[in-house]
Amino acid sequence: MKxxxxxxxxxxxPTDRCRGILSLGGVAYPCVLGRGGIVVAKREGDGGTPRARLALRGQIQRPDRGPRVPSLLPFRATRRDDAWCDDPADRRYNQRIRRPPGSAQECLWRADRLYDVVVPLGWNDGPVRKGRGSAIFWHLCREAGTPTAGCVAVDPAVFRKVLPRLSRRAVMTIG
Known part of the structure; x- marks a missing residue:
């Protein structure tokens, strides 16, 4: 085994702060970053992708959108009521939650394909500091390649190639 x-x-x-390169194992893939580019002083809603060394906290995948992408990361299937709390005033800030219908939280069960496969990154989660940013994910990119709200996004083919090769203790260094 490799x-x-x-x-x-x-x-x-260098020519576009919202587009990036994701490199691992000697291979480079295009990726999309937040509309604010890579930022040092991350704040909730700033559109920046934090400059940091982030642990991969697991893999969340929508079960009705294709076969599970194999990985050693802890796995959980997305449920219809899964969300991520992005309200700094909420005690559950920057955590996966179950949302009531109509809730304004970051819904993980989306009509588009962005969150069909999601790897939550270890940003602002030990300890959580209100307003420092939440829901920094590694997820699928839009077909048009438009910037994210602060996450790192890749083409679905990249996830299929990369996730099976990752260690359970993999980290992503941004910057």
Whole structure:
């Protein structure tokens, strides 16, 4: 069996702060970053992708959108009422939650394909600091490649190639 990859590097392209390169195991893939580019002082809603070394906290995948992408990361299937709390005033800030219908939280069960496969990144989660940013994910990109709200996004084919090769303790270094 091939050696598992533990280090993922992400950096912005010099000509476009919203587009980047994701590198691991000697291979580079295009990725999309937040509309604010890579930022040092991350704040909720700023559109920036945080410059940081982030653990991969698991894999969440929508079960009705294709076969499970194999991985050693802890797995959980997305439920219709799954959301991520992005309200700094809520005690559950920056955590996966179950949302009541009509809730304004970041819904993980979406009509588009962005969250069909999601890897939550370990940003602002130990300890959580209100307003420092929430829901920093590694997820699928839009077909048009438009910027994210602060996440790292890749083409579905990249997830299919990369996730099976990752170590359970993989980290993503952004910046």
């Amino acid at each position: 050696r598992r990859i533990a280090k993922i590097r992400v950096h912005a392209r």
